[in-house]
Amino acid sequence: MPLLDIRDLTIHYATRRGVMQAVDGVSFTLEAGQHLGLIGESGCGKTTTGRALLRVLPRNGRIAGGEIRFKDRDLVRMREAEVRRLRWREISMVPQSSMDALDPVYRVGDQLTEVLTARGGMARRAARERAAELFALVGLSKDRLDNYPHEFSGGMRQRAVIAMALALDPDLVVADEPVTALDVIVQNQVLRTFRELQERLHLSVIMITHDISVVAETCDQVAVMYAGQIVERASVERFFREPYHPYTLGLQNAYPNLANPNQELISIEGYPPDLVEPPTGCRFSSRCPFAMECCFHEAPPLVEVAPGHQAACHRWQEVDLLRSLAKEAKTWQTQA
Amino acid sequence: MLRARLIYLLGRLAQMVGVLWVIVTILFLIFRLMPGNPLTAYIDPTFTAEQEEAVKRQFGLDKPLYTQYALYLKNVATGNLGRSFFQKEPVLDVLMDVFPNTLLLTVTSLVAAYAFGVVGGAFLAWRRGTKVEGAGILLALMTRAAPEFFLGMLVLSFFSFDLGWFPSSGVSDPGVIYDSIVEQLLSADFWHHLALPALTMAIYLQGLPLLLMRSNMLEVLDEDFVTMARMKGLPEWRIMLAHAARNALLPIVTALTVGIGYAVGGNVVVENVFSWPGIGRVLVRAVQAKDYPLAQGAFLLIAVVIVSMNFLADVFYSALDPRVSATKQEVG
Numbered sequence: 310m311p312l313l314d315i316r317d318l319t320i321h322y323a324t325r326r327g328v329m330q331a332v333d334g335v336s337f338t339l340e341a342g343q344h345l346g347l348i349g350e351s352g353c354g355k356t357t358t359g360r361a362l363l364r365v366l367p368r369n370g371r372i373a374g375g376e377i378r379f380k381d382r383d384l385v386r387m388r389e390a391e392v393r394r395l396r397w398r399e400i401s402m403v404p405q406s407s408m409d410a411l412d413p414v415y416r417v418g419d420q421l422t423e424v425l426t427a428r429g430g431m432a433r434r435a436a437r438e439r440a441a442e443l444f445a446l447v448g449l450s451k452d453r454l455d456n457y458p459h460e461f462s463g464g465m466r467q468r469a470v471i472a473m474a475l476a477l478d479p480d481l482v483v484a485d486e487p488v489t490a491l492d493v494i495v496q497n498q499v500l501r502t503f504r505e506l507q508e509r510l511h512l513s514v515i516m517i518t519h520d521i522s523v524v525a526e527t528c529d530q531v532a533v534m535y536a537g538q539i540v541e542r543a544s545v546e547r548f549f550r551e552p553y554h555p556y557t558l559g560l561q562n563a564y565p566n567l568a569n570p571n572q573e574l575i576s577i578e579g580y581p582p583d584l585v586e587p588p589t590g591c592r593f594s595s596r597c598p599f600a601m602e603c604c605f606h607e608a609p610p611l612v613e614v615a616p617g618h619q620a621a622c623h624r625w626q627e628v629d630l631l632r633s634l635a636k637e638a639k640t641w642q643t644q645a
Numbered sequence: 646m647l648r649a650r651l652i653y654l655l656g657r658l659a660q661m662v663g664v665l666w667v668i669v670t671i672l673f674l675i676f677r678l679m680p681g682n683p684l685t686a687y688i689d690p691t692f693t694a695e696q697e698e699a700v701k702r703q704f705g706l707d708k709p710l711y712t713q714y715a716l717y718l719k720n721v722a723t724g725n726l727g728r729s730f731f732q733k734e735p736v737l738d739v740l741m742d743v744f745p746n747t748l749l750l751t752v753t754s755l756v757a758a759y760a761f762g763v764v765g766g767a768f769l770a771w772r773r774g775t776k777v778e779g780a781g782i783l784l785a786l787m788t789r790a791a792p793e794f795f796l797g798m799l800v801l802s803f804f805s806f807d808l809g810w811f812p813s814s815g816v817s818d819p820g821v822i823y824d825s826i827v828e829q830l831l832s833a834d835f836w837h838h839l840a841l842p843a844l845t846m847a848i849y850l851q852g853l854p855l856l857l858m859r860s861n862m863l864e865v866l867d868e869d870f871v872t873m874a875r876m877k878g879l880p881e882w883r884i885m886l887a888h889a890a891r892n893a894l895l896p897i898v899t900a901l902t903v904g905i906g907y908a909v910g911g912n913v914v915v916e917n918v919f920s921w922p923g924i925g926r927v928l929v930r931a932v933q934a935k936d937y938p939l940a941q942g943a944f945l946l947i948a949v950v951i952v953s954m955n956f957l958a959d960v961f962y963s964a965l966d967p968r969v970s971a972t973k974q975e976v977g
Contacts, residue, residue, distance in 0.1 A: 365875045396878030404876070409869035412888055414895075414966060423887075424877050457967045473877075 310381060311338040312513055313362075313481060318375035318385075320357050320366070327585045331357045331370065333537040336611075339530070341480070344507055344514045346524035346545070348560070349534035352581060355517045358534070359483045362400055362515070364392045380480070397428050401479040403487045407470040411458040417469050418444075418454025421476060429477050443472040448502055464495035471503060475510065485517045500526055521564050525549065533557050536581045536592040539611065543618040553620035553628050555597045558635035575638045591623070598640045599624055599631055653963060661956050668948045673717050676941055677710065726945070727938035729931075736942035740924065744946065745826050746816050747916070747923035751908050751950070753839060754846030759904065762851045763897060766858025767890045773863060782856070789852025793911050797845045797918035804841055811841045814920035842919040849911050850904055857900050861893035868892070898962045905954040909947055 320332035332354040339345050347355045360366055362377060364384060377384040379400065384392065404410045412420060418440050425436035441451035447468040458466060467487060474482050487503065488496040504527050507514055516527050524531055524545065531548040533541040533556065541554040552558055559577040579596040582588050588595060594604040604623055611621040614628075624631060634640045692700070701707050705716055720726070726736035769781045788796070805813040816838050823829035865871060866889055874884045913925035920926070924943055931939035963969040 360876075363876045365872060393878045393880075396876055398878070402873075402876050404869060404873055406869055410873045412870040412874075412892070413968065414891055416967075423879075427880070427883065428878055459968050 312341040312343075312380065313339040314376075314378040315358075316376045316378070318358065318361065318377060319373045320354070320361055321371055321373040322357075322367070323369045323371075324585060329584045330587055331537055331584060332361070333584075333587070334375070335534070335537070335539050336375075337532050337539060337542060339481070339513060339515065341513050342511050343530055344512075344516060344528045345530040345532060346528035347515055347517045347532050347534060348519065348521060348524055350519055350581065352584075353534045354537040355519075355534050356405060356485055359402065359485050359515060359517050362481070362483055363396050363402060364389075365396075397424060397479065398477045399479055400481045400483065401474040401477065403467075403470055403474045403482065403484040405485045406490055407467040407487070408463065408490060410470050411461075411466060413458055416455050416457055417461065418456075421454070421469075421473055424473060424476050439476070440472075443476055444469075446475065446506065447472040462495075463491050464499055467491060467495075467499050468502065471499075471506070475506065475512075478510075481513045481515065483515045483517065486519070487516075488523065489518070489520070503527060521560060533560070536587065537584055538592060538621070540593065540622070541620045542611070543620075547615070547618050551615070551618075551628075552632070553614050553618070553625050554593075554622050555599050555624075555631060555635065556593050557620075558632060559596075559641065562635065562641070573638060575641050578641060591621075599634070650963060653969070654960060657956060657959055661952055664952050665949065668952070669718065669721055669945065670714075672941055672944055672948075673714055676937055677713075721945070726942040729939040730936045731934055732936075732939070736938050739927065739939060740942055740946050743922050743924055743927055745829070746921060747912060747925065748950070749830075750839065750842055750846065750916070750921060750923060751905075751912060754843045754850060755901075755904060755908050757843065757847040758850035759854045759897065759901060761847065762854025763858050763890075763894065765851070766855045767862050767885070767893065769855070769859045770862030770866065770889075770893075771885060782859070785852045785855045788848050789856070791849075793845060793849040793914050794918055796848055797842075797915055800841055800845045800848075801918065804844075812838050813841075816922055842915050842921050845918070846908065846911055846915050849915075850907060853900055853904060853907070854897050858893055858897055861896055862889055865889045865893045895962070895966050898958055898965060901961075902955045902958045905951055905958070909951055 315338070316336050318332055318335045319330070322329040322331050335354070335358060337345070347358065349355050357366065357370065361372055362379070362384070364372075364387075366372070372385050375385065379395075384395075387395075411417060415423075418437075421440040421443060422433065422436040425431045425439055426433060429436070429439075431439060437454075440454055444451050444454060449465060449468050449472070453461070453465070458469075461469065467490075471487070474484075484503070488499050491499060500523065506512065507527065514527070516523065518524060529545050531541075531543055531545055532539050533548075533554060535556050541548070541552065541557050543552075548557070549561070552561060556577070559575070562575040563577065565572075565574060577596055582592055582595060588605070590603075590605040590607055591597070591600070591609050594600040597604065601623065607623070609621045609623045611619045612625065614620050614625050698707070705713060708716070724737055726740070728734065729736050729739050732739055765781065765785075769778045772778050801813055804811050817823070817829075817832075817834050823832065823835070829835050871884060871889055874888045879888075912923065913928060915921065916923045916925035917929055924946055928940060928943040928947070930936075931943060
């Protein structure tokens with residue numbers, strides 16, 4: 310039984326223009342101890358999916374359908390009081406902007422102790438000791454427990470937030486762009502710490518990111534999201550070696566490749582579709598250089614293209630042709 | 646940290662003294678630049694020129710302006726505010742007789758207004774989008790827009806004349822005299838008299854903190870650390886009080902400094918409506934009677950109250966927001 314089994318998850322946002330289908334029929338599973346990278350550009354529903362796991366959505370958002378089976382219980386149908394008990398103890402989150410995730414008026418150590426006492430049932434003294442331990446775990450000195458968030462650098466805040474996410478030994482950590490706001494050197498340090506912790510504590514992680522180098526460094530599984538749907542799902546090796554979906558091909562072109570540093574970076578022209586009125590057919594069709602007539606009418610199902618590897622593309626059987634064409638910049642330009 | 650805060654407070658204290666000096670100077674100049682002689686009310690038309698001169702000399706008005714200014718500064722610094730023309734008593738004594746009444750009225754109504762405003766505003770934010778919130782906002786706006794003398798008259802006619810629950814004027818029942826402030830504070834009679842003027846003032850003052858607290862709360866509720874608190878599974882009351890309200894409170898303390906100004910201004914009106922023997926009432930009478938030393942002293946005392954309450958608000962703020970003294974540390 311997988312730790313997490315999401316089936317056909319659908320999340321709607323009520324907006325002024327109508328209902329936005331931020332997440333549309335997302336399904337994936339995560340085994341205990343796996344590190345899944347949820348990758349895609351901003352606005353594709355990654356963060357919404359992540360927050361749905363804790364059932365803390367923005368006010369105008371609601372889960373419109375599907376199941377989130379976590380340890381064989383459906384989070385979607387759980388009562389609020391029950392979800393509240395589960396939060397942080399079983400699933401925790403490293404939020405997108407650690408800058409603002411810490412309350413500015415309390416000492417960082419006190420914020421750690423708060424969660425340890427209020428949610429972990431620890432006594433103050435014990436919580437204090439545990440907080441120092443957690444700080445050591447993420448590479449912060451325990452002298453820093455008495456500092457306020459504004460006295461921390463960005464990297465330190467990020468580490469503190471990671472310490473907070475690990476405070477109650479959760480079964481699953483959702484890390485939402487944990488290093489995006491940091492500069493590259495600090496990014497590397499924090500990522501390295503995070504990877505070490507993953508292994509040392511046997512964490513199960515969902516890493517939400519738009520940066521495929523983060524995925525390469527911290528994940529063993531990848532799910533690619535586009536416009537609220539999962540378009541490809543594979544192991545990290547297969548994701549980099551044998552990508553299937555044209556969007557994945559485009560994504561890899563847009564990032565520097567260590568194996569081939571001289572390769573020209575090619576971006577995908579255009580913008581993701583409007584999710585208030587999503588297009589019929591494949592949602593990537595308007596930006597896809599390989600789109601055929603049927604792509605605009607009929608949504609491609611997620612099919613097993615190889616064992617443990619799924620992709621949602623009508624032309625997946627022609628993947629060799631697509632891969633070779635995708636390497637040429639002019640393939641992508643003609644779309645503009 | 647502690648040292649930084651101390652330096653910050655000392656700096657703030659020095660600033661306060663500077664502000665008071667400017668106020669004293671302006672007061673000195675205003676009364677001397679006003680048309681007419683400060684002594685017109687004092688000097689009888691039947692006085693001879695010599696008698697007039699003698700009176701002027703007695704008040705030091707024959708000396709050049711800078712000497713008068715130096716004397717005035719010295720007197721103010723030593724607490725000598727001169728003698729009231731009409732009450733023939735030292736101004737300081739006249740003012741100090743009534744000052745506790747004003748201070749008690751101001752502080753009671755400020756505390757009541759801000760406590761109510763903070764709790765009410767947080768409540769309205771918590772119930773955002775409901776009918777309760779809509780009605781609450783409407784009520785707050787109405788009471789905030791109503792002039793205080795009008796409010797005072799409504800309160801007076803309803804609670805005092807119609808229901809007869811509270812006395813309509815004064816600070817105590819006839820014949821009751823308090824020996825000390827403590828005794829005054831402990832007497833039910835005093836609080837009974839205080840109720841209506843304080844209620845009027847509080848109604849007048851509560852709109853600002855209430856509406857501000859509501860909008861602050863709404864803003865803070867969208868902050869990431871509140872979302873984070875929710876994700877952590879903290880109980881709702883804790884998210885609301887310890888995180889949302891605690892942060893939303895900061896601008897309220899800033900608003901309190903404005904509120905103090907309103908309160909002291911409001912005092913003058915409310916004290917007159919309820920015949921409350923306080924500084925505001927003394928001031929109005931002194932101005933009507935052209936009792937310059939008394940008016941000057943009353944103005945000065947009001948300024949001192951406003952400035953020192955602002956100082957207290959700042960002290961309070963720096964205790965509430967750890968970022969305040971830290972920024973000062975970087976600058977200084």
